[in-house]
Amino acid sequence: MNFHEYQAKELFAEFGIPVPPGKVAASPEQAVDAAKALGGSQWMVKAQIHAGGRGKAGGVKFCKSTDEVKAAAAAMLGRDMETYQSGGRALPVNLVLVTDATNIAKELYLSILVDRDSKAVSFIASAQGGVDIEQVARETPEDIHTIEINFVEGLQPYQCRKLAFDMGLDAKQATQLTKIMLGLYKLFNERDLALVELNPLAILDSGVLMALDGKVNSDDNAEFRHPKLAAMRDLSQEDAAEAAAVQHNLN
Template identity: 60%
Template sequence: MNFHEYQAKDLFAQYNIPIPRGQVARTPEEAVAAAESLECDMWVVKAQVHAGGRGKAGGVKLAKTLAEVKQYATDMLGMKIQTYQTGGLALPVNEVLITEAADIEQEIYLSLLVDRASKCLSFVASAEGGVEIEEVARTNPEKIHTIKIDNTEGLFPYACRKAGFAMGLNGKQVRQLTHIMMQMYQMFIDLDLSLIEVNPLIIDDQKNVVALDAKINSDDNADFRHPQLADLRDITQEDPAEAKAHEHDLNYIKLEGNIACMVNGAGLAMATMDVIKLKGGDPANFLDVGGGATAERVAIAFKIILSDPNVESILVNIFGGIVRCDLIADGIISAIKEVGVKVPIVVRLEGTNVEAGKKILDESGLAVIAADNLDDAANKAVAAVGAQS
């Protein structure tokens, strides 16, 4: 789950990570009131969306007067922002963050993430902050400093100090950086996060290290342990179909193809998409309905799939282990009748009571294309798209 910048900064404040003073506003009038309460000479008005690159899209403005604060807030609220990080979506701006403007002497990049290659958490730091870290890694890899954290021993202050001195910070700033990194690590562990990114972490005119920006992602699988974080979810920043799937505990990710997939099990879903590609087709989605593929869940899954206008055929690939194939077949039939599917549906069933399940589908009178195995199913799903063209 992603968080807005103001939400991430609220969490930073709870862990004593220094941030600029700021308030969130949902109307131009609230923006002016927030600016007045900060009692400073200049303000930054920042559109709150789940994406980087807001500045280039007009989502970050420096205001020198309260009139400019109001004008910028008016311009941003209600606008939609699309950047290289929005996955093709134009995200609505429902809130703006008003912060005091900072005098920046240096910008630093700092992040803490799950390093899957090393199977541990890792800090990534660079004195080249305020820009895309991928570009720094490509052009100046020697300026990237990585700190791998032992899963048993945790993070030690000396490792933070080493990174600070490597980036050219003085003794005072290294101590401040060490405090920030230790607190970031504690927050990461406490809240089951998957990413913390500060770009930029700045040195201000008082020579202090301050988190000017904040990006946090959490692990959805740990939501049950952190209801206070789950309550921060903003579904207006998500693909509507993915948001609906999350509401019903379905794992759905929209892709760019035209062959929809409905599968029970993440590994089987990945294999299904691979075979579709192998046969010359393009998957329209990843959809794992889970082990309990009931009629209700299958019906919801069909509705989510058909909300994508690019879908030209559907491949249902179900392995009946815990759930019997005959019950799955009943669910598929009920769902098709309820939803009114108008594109070809290829169904491959395997597992417990598979013959009974196939018989139910054969005798349903519905235009369901039966498949003997995954290879056969993929061939038929791809062929069905060709027949529709």
């Protein structure tokens, strides 16, 4: 099962992983209402489709006024969007996510998945976030860091701190990363997930770590144990519009 970004961020927030405030919208007018409700003067409008690479396809826009928010949402909603990760298919955009625009100092990459080779749950991380991780692996493999989790001991805080220092983070950021990784590990296991990816996991100008984008895939074989996840997956356009009307909050 695949999930939209806003749904992934709802799961992140539930497990203590920091995400920027955001609201979903099914129309340009709802997008403007979302921006006004969030406050501030800068927002991101992001098309909600099951594929990465939305920015290059025009599916992520930085807006400095509610008029720009309305125009961005109008340009995305109701169209079909194809990205380099959509498998040659154009996917319909029925929802946009409006979030606070944040000032980013650095972008990191962090994911957790089942490594079939080692038969272990593993974290993959890199200080080179915001780009395709396969590209990093090809061009600078030394920037890829992997942690295999012992299934008896579970994830240990010292492993998180070591990973943080390997990526050049300071002590305060290492503490934040530890909390995020422990939350991801708990989410991964309790929801029977197959993959969670934070790209980017950003260091803001304030030094705070925050998940600005996220991808979540769950194990289809465990669907019977998670009816709420199945309901999220099966959210139809009509249901999505209703959800937008009541303005889902991400935190």
